[in-house]
Amino acid sequence: MSSVHHETASGSTANLKADFTSTGRRESPPLVIVEGFLGGFGTQTRWGDFQNHWHDDAAAGDPSRRRRAIFVSVGPVSSLHDRACELFYALKGGKLDYGAEHAAEHGHATQYGRTYVDGLYPDWSNESPLHFLGHSFGGPTITKLQWLLKTGFFGDEYGADMLLSVTTVSSPFRGTSIVYLFGERVDSAPQVRFFSVGSFITKVVHLVSYFSPWTATHMDFHTESRAMSLYETSPWSMLKQLLKSDWGTSRDIAPFDCTYVSSDTRESLGEGEVNGKTFYRSYAASWSDMRAGTFTPPSKDFWEEPVLYYYASPVALFDFSVLRPVPSFVELMGKDIEIGGEGSEMYRENDGVVPLFSQWHPLACKRTVCEHFKHDITATPSEEPRKRPEAGKWHVYELHETHHGTIAPTWRDSPRQRGFWKELGEYLRDIDDLTPKS
Ligand SMILES: [Zn+2]
Numbered sequence: 001m002s003s004v005h006h007e008t009a010s011g012s013t014a015n016l017k018a019d020f021t022s023t024g025r026r027e028s029p030p031l032v033i034v035e036g037f038l039g040g041f042g043t044q045t046r047w048g049d050f051q052n053h054w055h056d057d058a059a060a061g062d063p064s065r066r067r068r069a070i071f072v073s074v075g076p077v078s079s080l081h082d083r084a085c086e087l088f089y090a091l092k093g094g095k096l097d098y099g100a101e102h103a104a105e106h107g108h109a110t111q112y113g114r115t116y117v118d119g120l121y122p123d124w125s126n127e128s129p130l131h132f133l134g135h136s137f138g139g140p141t142i143t144k145l146q147w148l149l150k151t152g153f154f155g156d157e158y159g160a161d162m163l164l165s166v167t168t169v170s171s172p173f174r175g176t177s178i179v180y181l182f183g184e185r186v187d188s189a190p191q192v193r194f195f196s197v198g199s200f201i202t203k204v205v206h207l208v209s210y211f212s213p214w215t216a217t218h219m220d221f222h223t224e225s226r227a228m229s230l231y232e233t234s235p236w237s238m239l240k241q242l243l244k245s246d247w248g249t250s251r252d253i254a255p256f257d258c259t260y261v262s263s264d265t266r267e268s269l270g271e272g273e274v275n276g277k278t279f280y281r282s283y284a285a286s287w288s289d290m291r292a293g294t295f296t297p298p299s300k301d302f303w304e305e306p307v308l309y310y311y312a313s314p315v316a317l318f319d320f321s322v323l324r325p326v327p328s329f330v331e332l333m334g335k336d337i338e339i340g341g342e343g344s345e346m347y348r349e350n351d352g353v354v355p356l357f358s359q360w361h362p363l364a365c366k367r368t369v370c371e372h373f374k375h376d377i378t379a380t381p382s383e384e385p386r387k388r389p390e391a392g393k394w395h396v397y398e399l400h401e402t403h404h405g406t407i408a409p410t411w412r413d414s415p416r417q418r419g420f421w422k423e424l425g426e427y428l429r430d431i432d433d434l435t436p437k438s
């Protein structure tokens with residue numbers, strides 16, 4: 001039994017029913033927002049007043065049809081599997097179930113987590129699908145959710161069509177070099193170096209979870225299925241976990257799911273393939289270009305993101321040759337993966353966290369359906385003809401001189417952010433218009 005019971009799913013701005021508006025028309029499908037690594041501590045206010053900038057039906061003269069945004073809080077350091085399960089049950093409601101097989105294989109103390117007495121959107125179904133937006137690790141969380149739905153993990157009545165659209169910003173679909181800089185061992189992930197950022201974060205998670213009965217709810221690591229609190233584990237066991245964390249060095253945690261080996265494993269199963277009825281769009285950001293073997297973000301951005309500024313260059317210059325097992329793209333590129341190699345730029349240019357190629361979509365281009373656009377629709381939305389949304393295909397937009405936090409999650413009220421939300425709102429309306437109204 002879990003010791004944590006939440007009355008409602010945390011982190012929502014939503015009403016609890018997918019209801020009809022005062023005019024009797026069904027509301028526009030809400031947009032579900034999933035944050036990235038270490039995101040989701042109930043801090044959605046930092047996303048700002050984006051809803052005043054997107055164009056929904058309210059802006060088109062029907063004030064009763066304002067699109068809702070639903071923030072869902074999922075485990076900030078949890079694996080894709082765990083986060084996808086939390087996302088599902090937070091929306092549908094019910095007792096969080098990670099699956100007996102998964103729980104046994106990955107060392108959960110119990111297969112169950114908290115109970116969502118009221119789901120954030122209980123009417124969610126194949127016939128009543130939702131729009132999804134993921135920033136960073138939120139993107140692969142959403143595609144993992146679609147994979148679990150497709151493979152019947154939650155039951156046969158739920159399927160991949162429950163995702164009407166998937167929009168991602170700076171998402172590490174195919175892994176990122178930064179997790180190795182943070183502590184994952186290059187030759188033996190999920191083992192983690194003791195003196196590393198990753199190891200430090202794991203220690204914080206153990207400590208916060210141990211004292212979780214006393215800590216504020218905004219420090220919610222969603223660890224109740226792991227029996228880490230002071231009611232469930234002894235101080236001695238907790239100290240042993242601080243020295244070497246079973247969870248932190250397992251395959252069931254976010255940093256491992258951001259390794260190239262984890263991505264290759266998922267892709268070998270076909271995870272991430274497009275669903276014919278879902279509209280996909282990604283924004284892939286790069287802070288600078290690789291020129292003459294160097295990667296230099298604009299110095300004006302230093303104070304905006306000093307930590308990412310520090311990591312951008314090591315991510316660009318990462319030595320892929322030391323990775324074991326050898327990632328599929330490294331094998332494919334051969335010698336050209338080295339700095340200066342033909343076509344190596346897309347594996348090296350990055351937004352301070354994620355290489356460009358990884359932000360496009362799951363799977364290599366030749367294994368999925370995609371179209372890439374070079375122009376930046378957040379900067380100059382009006383100069384290019386708007387591309388009609390297409391289901392079953394990724395539309396990839398590259399954003400240049402853009403870092404991991406330019407668009408989200410922190411609201412800066414910048415022209416880029418206002419442009420992003422305005423354009424996204426129009427895109428979601430276009431999709432709504434293409435799909436039959438119930
Ligand atoms: Zn798990």
Ligand SMILES: [Zn+2]
Pocket residue numbers: 360361364365370371372396
């Ligand atoms: Zn592609």
